[in-house]
Amino acid sequence: MEESLYREIEEIIEKYREEETPLLCVLQEVQEKFHYLPRNVLGYIAKKMNVPSSTVYGVATFYSFFETNPVGEYVIRVCKSTPCHVQGAFNVLQALKRELGLKEGETSKDGKFTLEVTSCLGVCGVAPAMMINDVTYGNLNDERVREILALYRR
Amino acid sequence: MAKTLKEMEKAKEKANLVTIYLDGKEAKVPEGITILEACRMEGFHVPTLCYMEGLSSWGGCRICVVEVEGQPNLVASCVTPVREGMKIRLSSRAVREARKTNLELLLSNHPLDCQLCDRNGSCELQELAYEFGVREIRFGGERKTYAVDMSSPSVKRDANRCILCGRCVRTCREVQSVCAIDFANRGFDTFISPSLGLPLGESVCINCGQCILACPTGALSEVSHVEMVWDAIEDPGKFVVLQTAPAVRVSIGEPFGLPAGTVTTGKMVAAFRRLGFDRVFDTNFTADLTIIEEGHEFIGRVKKGGKLPLITSCSPGWIKFMEHFYPELMENVSTCKSPQQMFGAIAKTYYAQKMGIDPKDMVVVSIMPCTAKKFECQRDEMCASGYQDVDFSLTTREAARMLKEKGIRLEEMPEENFDDPLGISTGAAAVFGATGGVMEAALRSVYEISTGKTLEKLDFYQVRGLDGVKEASLEINGMEVNVAVAHGLGNARRLLDQVKAGNSKYHFIEIMACPGGCIGGGGQPIPTNLEIRMKRIAAIYEVDKNLPLRKSHENPAIKKLYEEFLGEPNGEKAHHLLHTHYMPRERI
Ligand code: SF4
Ligand code: SF4
Ligand code: FES
Numbered sequence: 170m171e172e173s174l175y176r177e178i179e180e181i182i183e184k185y186r187e188e189e190t191p192l193l194c195v196l197q198e199v200q201e202k203f204h205y206l207p208r209n210v211l212g213y214i215a216k217k218m219n220v221p222s223s224t225v226y227g228v229a230t231f232y233s234f235f236e237t238n239p240v241g242e243y244v245i246r247v248c249k250s251t252p253c254h255v256q257g258a259f260n261v262l263q264a265l266k267r268e269l270g271l272k273e274g275e276t277s278k279d280g281k282f283t284l285e286v287t288s289c290l291g292v293c294g295v296a297p298a299m300m301i302n303d304v305t306y307g308n309l310n311d312e313r314v315r316e317i318l319a320l321y322r323r
Numbered sequence: 324m325a326k327t328l329k330e331m332e333k334a335k336e337k338a339n340l341v342t343i344y345l346d347g348k349e350a351k352v353p354e355g356i357t358i359l360e361a362c363r364m365e366g367f368h369v370p371t372l373c374y375m376e377g378l379s380s381w382g383g384c385r386i387c388v389v390e391v392e393g394q395p396n397l398v399a400s401c402v403t404p405v406r407e408g409m410k411i412r413l414s415s416r417a418v419r420e421a422r423k424t425n426l427e428l429l430l431s432n433h434p435l436d437c438q439l440c441d442r443n444g445s446c447e448l449q450e451l452a453y454e455f456g457v458r459e460i461r462f463g464g465e466r467k468t469y470a471v472d473m474s475s476p477s478v479k480r481d482a483n484r485c486i487l488c489g490r491c492v493r494t495c496r497e498v499q500s501v502c503a504i505d506f507a508n509r510g511f512d513t514f515i516s517p518s519l520g521l522p523l524g525e526s527v528c529i530n531c532g533q534c535i536l537a538c539p540t541g542a543l544s545e546v547s548h549v550e551m552v553w554d555a556i557e558d559p560g561k562f563v564v565l566q567t568a569p570a571v572r573v574s575i576g577e578p579f580g581l582p583a584g585t586v587t588t589g590k591m592v593a594a595f596r597r598l599g600f601d602r603v604f605d606t607n608f609t610a611d612l613t614i615i616e617e618g619h620e621f622i623g624r625v626k627k628g629g630k631l632p633l634i635t636s637c638s639p640g641w642i643k644f645m646e647h648f649y650p651e652l653m654e655n656v657s658t659c660k661s662p663q664q665m666f667g668a669i670a671k672t673y674y675a676q677k678m679g680i681d682p683k684d685m686v687v688v689s690i691m692p693c694t695a696k697k698f699e700c701q702r703d704e705m706c707a708s709g710y711q712d713v714d715f716s717l718t719t720r721e722a723a724r725m726l727k728e729k730g731i732r733l734e735e736m737p738e739e740n741f742d743d744p745l746g747i748s749t750g751a752a753a754v755f756g757a758t759g760g761v762m763e764a765a766l767r768s769v770y771e772i773s774t775g776k777t778l779e780k781l782d783f784y785q786v787r788g789l790d791g792v793k794e795a796s797l798e799i800n801g802m803e804v805n806v807a808v809a810h811g812l813g814n815a816r817r818l819l820d821q822v823k824a825g826n827s828k829y830h831f832i833e834i835m836a837c838p839g840g841c842i843g844g845g846g847q848p849i850p851t852n853l854e855i856r857m858k859r860i861a862a863i864y865e866v867d868k869n870l871p872l873r874k875s876h877e878n879p880a881i882k883k884l885y886e887e888f889l890g891e892p893n894g895e896k897a898h899h900l901l902h903t904h905y906m907p908r909e910r911i
Pocket of ligand 1: 531
């Protein structure tokens, strides 16, 4: 990793020093910078924050919004919690898999899309739902999925 | 933090009492304790799985559920505090059924091949399933298929057998303060992962094996050297020499049904002779040697104004911990090798020459209460004889398994003696097996060597026992020598941080990675708990008391070793064979 990147991480850590849950804030912002949380970055954060790296890794893998592997430009997260499941999340996931030619957890060859499942997004009123990066889409069906993907394919 | 019974008794004297009803029986218990603790105090049994004495309670497995009148759901007794007037039902039908269902769910993705598991017979999951009357699993489900992690020289991890009770995680964090492992991922994909998802062998794990003792199932075990040792024993071209650690003689009876705390030295020697070792020697011999070397090192540092406090180096888990977390204290740590390694170096030089054996045809096997010894004997530095000084290191558990495999019943063995001369030792070496023992042994010798006077009281009670940190002082030639002892690395940090900050008042510090010292080592028979640790410690001091010689410098075989071979303590040859160096390691 480059020297300047280390400095950026240090600045982020400094910024959240007073926070109650600094680790979550730091991971979130570092992920925004790097798109994912590479292993050496997690190790560096652990050392700098004086938190065991096993804990940092535990947190980074617990929340589905943290990525520990490289991801595509657009990360699609399909909710698989009960309300969405009941409303047909499975079909939505199937449609996405078909359209993108990806399995869960995979990234397309052109580096554009990553397909993932996640726990509740908090928008059960419009189940089944998914997020693409930080935009939420609800009331999904096969057709909506195709339309939405088209927006991102341009 | 879960309290021990003794602590609870103490709490009872002070605290406000509340009245609760356990299955209708009135009980007055201290405010603030959990239902489970109250039950244990009052003599009621509640099954548990994720709970472990001495660790924080987590409440994850729901095996300990009980019914509290007026509450809609069953509660986990290990995390629910008692309240005034609580009426608790410990084994109603609802309770029994819930426990059984929870257990069946755990079993639904557990490999049901107990016969093939290391922990067959000492598995808590197996035992609970039997006790709860589980005879079929009503739930089919997805199975886990993890690769077994064999990357560590000491600890093998089979996540397929893991029930995610978290006892290993809490042990590593709360007892050892190493934090090498933690939960990772979530839901069905949850697993226990070393730092950053690396294999255990690349993490900060110090190989202490305390997580193995904590694990209720076969998910964690030692990396086995059993097959290699069978091969060596059965190879007619090899001269196979055994050394047994001080703590093994007071624990190896347990897998054979003898009560904890039985001293089995003579039977153990007889048993291993029958297993096929060419010589059965004693690590206690080199424990005495360690005291001579380390004692002189201490005296030398005091005289020459060298780095103090001197910190002991017998515990390879502690050594790796120091390399990761306290590299700045490297110069404080004694350069003495551990008794295991001194033994290997002496066996393949001095003894091999004496016997006219080519050291390349000699195989040195150790039986240790320890998993970190497997790591230690593979360290690059440990080849003073020109060969790997100790070839294989078995845990007490593995050694017992080998005896069973060959049909040797330890409890029926006659009493036999160790072979000469590497089997001769003193009481000072015997106490190495318990926390405080190395310090006690060192003080006995350091005092007499530096003053030329006889030490009146050999027993240093202040450094014995299970308090996390212990201290004592002794006047030697007009100097007040302050010593301290810590066991369990969480406790050790208290002393180490003082040294690091430059305000330690101690001159000499003993550190053992495992709680209780070697008798509580990660290679010891399972279960190893507080009560069993205390019994083994009592046995260690019994061994010491009954030996004719109780000071290392009086060991005639050691004297002869210096005369015939080594020359002076801390001399050139001693340095080459018996001392080592350390290296800083990354804190990943
Ligand atoms: S062997 Fe010791 S340091 Fe390693 S994971 Fe187990 S408890 Fe932690
Ligand atoms: S490895 Fe053993 S102690 Fe650790 S969580 Fe799994 S079952 Fe529990
Ligand atoms: S023992 Fe109480 S929840 Fe596991």
